[in-house]
Amino acid sequence: xxxxxxxxxxxxxxxxxxxxxxxxxxxxxxxxxxxxxxxxxxxxxxxxxxxxxxxxxxxxxxxxxxxxxxxxxxxxxxxxxxxxxxxxxxxxxxxxxxxxxxxxxxxxxxxxxxxxxxxxxxxxxxxxxxxxxxxxxxxxxxxxxxxxxxxxxxxxxxxxxxxxxxxxxxxxxxxxxxxxxxxxxxxxxxxxxxxxxxxxxxxxxxxxxxxxxxxxxxxxxxxxxxxxxxxxxxxxxxxxxxxxxxxxxxxxxxxxxxxxxxxxxxxxxxxxxxxxxxxxxxxxxxxxxxxxxxxxxxxxxxxxxxxxxxxxxxxxxxxxxxxxxxxxxxxxxxxxxxxxxxxxxxxxxxxxxxxxxxxxxxxxxxxxxxxxxxxxxxxxxxxxxxxxxxxxxxxxxxxxxxxxxxxxxxxxxxxxxxxxxxxxxxxxxxxxxxxxxxxxxxxxxxxxxxxxxxxxxxxxxxxxxxxxxxxxxxxxxxxxxxxxxxxxxxxxxxxxxxxxxxxxxxxxxxxxxxxxxxxxxxxxxxxxxxxxxxxxxxxxxxxxxxxxxxxxxxxxxxxxxxxxxxxxxxxxxxxxxxxx
Amino acid sequence: xxxxxxxxxxxxxxxxxxxxxxxxxxxxxxxxxxxxxxxxxxxxxxxxxxxxxxxxxxxxxxxxxxxxxxxxxxxxxxxxxxxxxxxxxxxxxxxxxxxxxxxxxxxxxxxxxxxxxxxxxxxxxxxxxxxxxxxxxxxxxxxxxxxxxxxxxxxxxxxxxxxxxxxxxxxxxxxxxxxxxxxxxxxxxxxxxxxxxxxxxxxxxxxxxxxxxxxxxxxxxxxxxxxxxxxxxxxxxxxxxxxxxxxxxxxxxxxxxxxxxxxxxxxxxxxxxxxxxxxxxxxxxxxxxxxxxxxxxxxxxxxxxxxxxxxxxxxxxxxxxxxxxxxxxxxx
Numbered sequence: 001x002x003x004x005x006x007x008x009x010x011x012x013x014x015x016x017x018x019x020x021x022x023x024x025x026x027x028x029x030x031x032x033x034x035x036x037x038x039x040x041x042x043x044x045x046x047x048x049x050x051x052x053x054x055x056x057x058x059x060x061x062x063x064x065x066x067x068x069x070x071x072x073x074x075x076x077x078x079x080x081x082x083x084x085x086x087x088x089x090x091x092x093x094x095x096x097x098x099x100x101x102x103x104x105x106x107x108x109x110x111x112x113x114x115x116x117x118x119x120x121x122x123x124x125x126x127x128x129x130x131x132x133x134x135x136x137x138x139x140x141x142x143x144x145x146x147x148x149x150x151x152x153x154x155x156x157x158x159x160x161x162x163x164x165x166x167x168x169x170x171x172x173x174x175x176x177x178x179x180x181x182x183x184x185x186x187x188x189x190x191x192x193x194x195x196x197x198x199x200x201x202x203x204x205x206x207x208x209x210x211x212x213x214x215x216x217x218x219x220x221x222x223x224x225x226x227x228x229x230x231x232x233x234x235x236x237x238x239x240x241x242x243x244x245x246x247x248x249x250x251x252x253x254x255x256x257x258x259x260x261x262x263x264x265x266x267x268x269x270x271x272x273x274x275x276x277x278x279x280x281x282x283x284x285x286x287x288x289x290x291x292x293x294x295x296x297x298x299x300x301x302x303x304x305x306x307x308x309x310x311x312x313x314x315x316x317x318x319x320x321x322x323x324x325x326x327x328x329x330x331x332x333x334x335x336x337x338x339x340x341x342x343x344x345x346x347x348x349x350x351x352x353x354x355x356x357x358x359x360x361x362x363x364x365x366x367x368x369x370x371x372x373x374x375x376x377x378x379x380x381x382x383x384x385x386x387x388x389x390x391x392x393x394x395x396x397x398x399x400x401x402x403x404x405x406x407x408x409x410x411x412x413x414x415x416x417x418x419x420x421x422x423x424x425x426x427x428x429x430x431x432x433x434x435x436x437x438x439x440x441x442x443x444x445x446x447x448x449x450x451x452x453x454x455x456x457x458x459x460x461x462x463x464x465x466x467x468x469x470x471x472x473x474x475x476x477x478x479x480x481x482x483x484x485x486x487x488x489x490x491x492x493x494x495x496x497x498x499x500x501x502x503x504x505x506x507x508x509x510x511x512x513x514x515x516x517x518x519x520x521x522x523x524x525x526x527x528x529x530x531x532x533x534x535x536x537x538x539x540x541x542x543x544x545x546x547x548x549x550x551x552x553x554x555x556x557x558x559x560x561x562x563x564x565x566x567x568x569x570x571x572x573x574x575x576x577x578x579x580x
Numbered sequence: 581x582x583x584x585x586x587x588x589x590x591x592x593x594x595x596x597x598x599x600x601x602x603x604x605x606x607x608x609x610x611x612x613x614x615x616x617x618x619x620x621x622x623x624x625x626x627x628x629x630x631x632x633x634x635x636x637x638x639x640x641x642x643x644x645x646x647x648x649x650x651x652x653x654x655x656x657x658x659x660x661x662x663x664x665x666x667x668x669x670x671x672x673x674x675x676x677x678x679x680x681x682x683x684x685x686x687x688x689x690x691x692x693x694x695x696x697x698x699x700x701x702x703x704x705x706x707x708x709x710x711x712x713x714x715x716x717x718x719x720x721x722x723x724x725x726x727x728x729x730x731x732x733x734x735x736x737x738x739x740x741x742x743x744x745x746x747x748x749x750x751x752x753x754x755x756x757x758x759x760x761x762x763x764x765x766x767x768x769x770x771x772x773x774x775x776x777x778x779x780x781x782x783x784x785x786x787x788x789x790x791x792x793x794x795x796x797x798x799x800x801x802x803x804x805x806x807x808x809x810x811x812x813x814x815x816x817x818x819x820x821x822x823x824x825x826x827x828x829x830x831x832x833x834x835x836x837x838x839x840x841x842x843x844x845x846x847x848x849x850x851x852x853x854x855x856x857x858x859x860x861x862x863x864x865x866x867x868x869x870x871x872x873x874x875x876x877x878x879x880x881x882x883x884x885x886x887x888x889x890x891x892x893x894x895x896x897x898x899x900x901x902x903x904x905x906x907x908x909x910x911x912x
Contacts, residue, residue, distance in 0.1 A: 028728060029738070173727050173749045349726040375726040379687050380850075381733055427816065436793050437812045441724060443686070445850025451792065482764075487819035487886030502889065514883055534792065552724070554812040 003260045003273075007083060011090040018042055018087035022156045026171055027348040027384050034384075040342065042087065043390040045070050046149040047216075048125075048209045049338050053391050055132035056139045056335035061392050071216055078220035079213040082203060082257035083242060088148035088191075089203055089210075089257070093242060095192055096199025105239055111198060112241040118204050118255060122215075122288050123296035125208040130300025132335075138304045140362050144338035148202070148209050154365065155188035157345035158354060177373050178344060179353045184365070203257065204244050211286070214254035218284040224256050224263070224271065225278025231270045237262035247271055250281040312360030317574065319564040321359040322369040322417045322545065324352055325378060326386035326397040329570045336393035339365040343385035343394055350374030351547065352385060367394070369416065369547060371563060377547035378416060380443040417545030418567040418576060419448070419538050425560035428533045432456050434488045436534050438549035438561045448542035449549060449561075451534035455490060455498065461529035463509075468520045471511040473527065481506050484529060492528040493521040501529075540567065540577060628757035631773050633806075635830040636782040637865065638671055646864040646906040648873065654700045654839050654861065656911045661835070661863035662707060664907045671832050672712030676780035680704055680745065681831075683786045683802045684721040684736050686848055687729040693842050694849045695730070696785045698739030700837055704783060705743035717743075718779070721805045722750035722772045748775045755808040762894070763824045765817060770808035771828075784834040784867070788858075788874045790846030794818045795885045796878050797847045798871040799834040799864070800826045823890035826867050826897065836862040836870045838877045862906075868897025869904055 021039040024032055040063065043049055050067035054060055070081055082089045100111060128143045144150040162176040169175065178184075194201035203210050224247055237247045240262075245255035247262040263271045312318060313330060324343055327333050344352045344367055355368040367385070371377050383402055386394040397414070400406045404413035419438075427435040439449040464476040473491070483489075484501045491499050491509055497517055503510040509529075511517070521527055545563045553559040567576035647664035649657040662668050672678055682696030690697055701719060708714040719740035723730035727749050731737030737747050748754075754774035760766035776782065786802035793815055794801060803825045804811065814821035838860040845854045858877045864870035868891045872882050882888050882899045892899045 027732075029732065169751050169753075174752055348729045376687075376724065379725060379729055381687055381689065382729065433816045434793070434818070435815050437815050439792055440815075440847060443688070443848050443850055445845045445848070445854055447845055447848075447850075485820075485890075486817045487890075488817075500886075502886070512883060548725075552812055554810060554815065556810060 002264065004264045007260055010084045011093065014085045015087045015090045018152070019156065022153070022161055022345070023171060025157065025342065025345045025388065027346060027382075034346065034388075039388060040390040041066070042149050043153065043338070043340055043342070045081075045085070046147065046209060047071050047074075048143050048147045048212055049149070049391065051212070052128070052132050052141045052143040052147075052338070053336055055129060056141050057332075063390065074213050074217045075219065076221050077258070078217040078223055078253070079210065079243075079257050081213060082210055083259040086148060086209075088152040089200070091152070091192065092195050092200045092203055093259070096195035096201075096242075099196040100199055105236070108239045109235050112238055112244050114244045114246045114252060114255065115198075115204070116287070118244060119287050119289070119292060120205050121207050121211040122286050123292055123299075124206060125211040125215075126293065126296040127300040127303060128208055130297055131304050134301065134304045138308060140304055140307070140334050141336060141338065142362065143208060144340060145364070146206060146208055147338065148207055150338045150340040151188070151191075154184055154339060154341040154354075157341045159185040159188065161345075172350075174375065176350050179370060179373065180356055181354065184354065200242050200244075200257075203242075204255070210257070214286050218254045218286070220253065222273055222275055223251075223253055223277070223282070224258065224260075224273055225251055225276070225282060226270050226280045227272050227274060227276075228270055229279040231266075231268060231280075236265040236267070237271050239265055247278075248280070250283050251278045252287070253282055253284045254286045307361045310360050312363070317565075318359040318363070319417075319566060320368070321355065321363060322547070322563060322565045323568070323570065324367050324369065324385040324394050325383065325402050325414045325416060326395040327367070327570055328393060328395065329572075333393050333570075334362050334366070336391040337366045338391055338393075340390060341365065342388045342390060343367045346384045346388045347374075348382060348384060349376050349379055351376075351378055351551075369563075371547035371550035372559070374551070377549070377551045380546060380548075413444075413544050415544050415567055415569045416547070417563045417565040418540060418543050419545065419547070419549050419561055419563050421536050421538060422558075422560045422562065425555050425558065426536065427555065427560065428535045430560075432458065432531055432533060434531070434533060435554065436536055437552050437554055439534070439536050441548050441552045443546065443548055444542050444544060446542065448539045448544065449536050450539060451536055454533050454535060455492075455530040456533060457492075457528045457530050458489075463527050463529065465521045465523055465525050465527055466507075467523055471513050471516050473509045473511065473521065475507050475509060475527075478506050479504055479509070484509065488532050490530045490532055492530055493517060494525055495519060498530070536561070543567075628768055630759050630768070631756040631771075631777075632758060633771065633773065633776060633828055633830075636780070636832045637830045638781075638832055640865075641666065641670070643905050643907070644670075645866055645904045646862065646869050646873070646901060648906050648908045649861050649863075650859050650908070650910040651861070651912060652839065652857070652859050653911070654697055654837065655703045657839070657861040658700055658703050658835060658863070659707070660909060660911045661861055662833075664909065665833075665863055665865070668707040668712040671783075672708050672714050672781055674713035675715045676712070677778065678708045678712070678714045678717045678781045678783060679776055679779045680708075680717060680719045680740070680783045680785060681721060681802065681805065682719065682736055682784075683797075683805065684730045684734050685724045685805065687723075687725040687733045688849070689733055690735045691852065692849045693787055693840050693855045694789070694847065695734040696736060696787060697837060697839075698735035700835065701736050701785055702739040702743040704785060704835065705740055705745045708783075709744055717745040718748050718775055719745045720748035720750070720772070720775045722808060723805065750808075758828070760824055760828045763827060765814055765821050766807075766824050766828060772806045772808055776806075781832040782829070784829075784831045786834070786836055787840075787842065788836060788838040788877050789842040789849070790844055790854075790878060792846065794822060794887065796871070796875050796880060798874045799836045799867045800871050800887065800891065802834075803829040803831075819885075819887040819890055822887035823894055823896070826887075826891040827894050831867065832865070834864055834867050834870050836864065836874050838862065838874060841877045843878065864906075866897040866901075866904065868892055868899055869901035869906075872899040873901045873906070
């Protein structure tokens with residue numbers, strides 16, 4: 001079999017494997033749902049994730065050790081990952097092939113020539129790595145914005161899968177929603193469509209992972225090159241060159257993605273994969289100018305303090321940035337989150353959403369709870385998000401730790417924030433209507449939402465007694481029939497006796513037969529119609545900020561009970577109570 | 581096709597082109613005529629095609645409407661309770677399709693008692709298949725928490741499918757709008773309809789639970805799960821909606837599980853200390869009667885739950901369960 005055939009099989013295999021891992025990132029017991037599928041494997045293979053977190057945290061989180069294998073293989077074989085494994089690269093490869101296949105050979109050679117702008121990806125990498133390496137406290141991990149593995153993971157999980165599955169609902173019971181997914185989609189689509197302009201546009205000009213491989217792989221033991229210095233110079237080897245690395249002349253090793261198309265095209269078999277440097281000469285180092293390097297270094301160094309000028313990590317923190325259970329303290333969290341969206345994909349209730357920039361630029365696409373979306377707040381007995389987080393930005397907590405049981409009893413349950421009742425919007429508080437859906441759904445025992453009973457005289461609720469017979473009071477005023485028959489209305493007479501109303505017609509009120517008045521109200525006397533209300537209160541010591549109340553609140557626009565991140569366990573600064 | 585400029589238009593060509601133009605104009609005119617709307621949109625909301633839930637109740641047999649069985653083992657008590665009413669054969673005929681509607685409202689483990697017990701659901705499924713010779717049994721609910729998680733964590737999903745039932749998830753396309761005749765609240769409201777459309781019998785299974793707003797959540801409140809849309813809005817008038825549910829849903833049989841009763845912190849519970857062992861299980865063809873007895877397990881009187889009187893008034897059943905002469909027994 002020819003080597004390009006082998007490469008295509010490898011690309012198809014890893015692409016399908018990647019899509020399969022996206023599909024099985026579903027909580028459930030079926031074989032196609034999350035059991036022991038290594039759904040993070042591509043993210044773990046990605047050395048940019050590993051190096052980024054090493055720079056920010058000075059540690060290598062165990063599952064990321066896979067990246068070492070990628071690095072070692074790259075040192076030996078060159079940028080094999082780009083053309084043999086990377087699902088994003090394979091997608092570009094395929095689209096680029098489709099879009100340009102009808103062009104003439106001369107056009108193709110022109111299309112696949114080396115361009116000076118290919119150095120941009122190195123600058124992107126330098127900016128990100130310096131942001132990550134920024135002296136301790138201020139470091140931030142932003143590689144995930146353009147790192148191809150998190151990017152395609154995010155795009156498939158938050159955009160493509162929900163769109164495809166949204167109409168058939170095979171993978172999830174109800175349609176999935178992701179706030180601001182249009183931006184994720186826009187970037188993904190742009191990256192894919194740019195292949196029609198130049199094949200592998202993203203890989204050649206933008207991809208910081210490719211840049212990293214370019215630097216790591218420049219001393220590769222095996223490399224593409226010519227095995228004799230002279231050839232007929234037909235340039236056919238550059239016709240389908242995926243990396244734009246000029247194999248005909250001085251081959252640029254750091255740009256070569258090992259597609260082997262050049263070897264395939266060379267009829268004289270002058271191009272080969274060999275240990276000896278190309279006999280027509282080679283350039284191993286990336287084409288980075290000193291000025292460009294200094295500028296991007298400065299950019300990386302200044303970017304972090306510039307972003308932090310909004311003070312979103314200080315007193316100006318955004319209260320709607322509610323992190324999933326087990327998330328690290330905010331600064332530590334931003335040092336690890338690669339914005340891959342795995343937690344948002346796995347979340348069975350769809351409550352974990354990609355963050356926007358209201359919480360600061362760094363917050364973009366990091367996981368944030370939005371209780372208005374999904375099937376129900378953060379479910380009490382679930383810790384799925386932490387189990388799939390590839391970098392432990394959300395720790396893989398146990399249920400005992402989340403709920404504060406057993407050895408965690410002293411620490412108490414993990415609080416995501418605190419619910420606040422908006423008394424200006426709440427039905428029992430603002431409109432004298434019974435409700436307490438929030439209390440009903442509060443999953444904590446004893447409930448963090450409790451109620452206090454009160455009886456309020458309704459509007460125009462003072463009526464004049466015409467006649468009383470048995471348990472029926474006739475009134476002078478007209479009433480809407482059946483209005484007080486809901487079981488929530490009471491009648492008060494002058495002696496302050498309170499009796500439950502069972503029914504009413506347009507001018508009679510029927511008192512529940514087993515709760516008659518001790519002394520009948522006299523004709524001409526006044527009675528008051530009162531509604532019994534249970535008004536919700538939050539027990540701040542009990543509330544865990546799960547947001548089930550906010551999700552269920554029937555005031556569906558701006559909810560009458562809302563969770564905000566004050567009091568979250570992970571932050572000392574945002575605590576609300578004196579203790580804990 | 582490139583037309584030559586120097587070529588003169590001949591008659592044939594002209595007529596041909598005139599014909600094509602005529603057809604195009606006619607097509608444009610026809611489309612405009614067919615789509616012509618002189619009024620514009622009205623202010624009203626979209627008219628939905630309405631459906632009505634079938635009546636699943638079976639014919640009355642004197643003295644065999646309700647049974648109360650005491651005992652700690654749900655599998656045994658439910659067998660006995662159904663047997664006392666004439667056996668499952670009375671309710672399920674060979675070849676019929678049965679829907680079981682357990683209360684699976686919350687993603688909570690069975691030991692906390694917030695959901696119908698898996699062994700109870702499994703046993704009823706088994707009875708339907710063995711003694712009832714049912715063709716197919718489905719188990720379904722439209723829970724409050726995430727549906728898939730509810731069926732998984734409550735254990736009901738696994739127990740039901742192991743017993744041979746199909747577990748039906750409340751997918752968006754399974755809801756249809758209904759209007760309850762004589763109802764005040766259920767008007768043009770989406771209900772979980774499709775799974776129940778073509779079935780023959782409906783069995784409800786619900787635990788007895790405290791409920792702060794409604795007083796108690798039992799067999800009648802269990803059918804809240806059939807409501808779709810923004811059903812929480814009905815909590816403003818909880819008693820009327822529960823009574824209307826009893827009017828809308830006419831089950832074949834309800835199983836009210838009072839083996840362990842959630843006395844406090846309902847309907848979610850969350851702690852074993854919220855439960856009390858009362859070792860009672862009720863099977864009844866009359867929802868209202870079952871709940872009227874069940875509220876006693878919570879220490880409540882019928883008058884504490886206004887929806888019972890409302891449902892009785894609407895003809896959904898009787899609150900005077902004694903009049904049905906319930907058959908009581910004990911199995912250890």
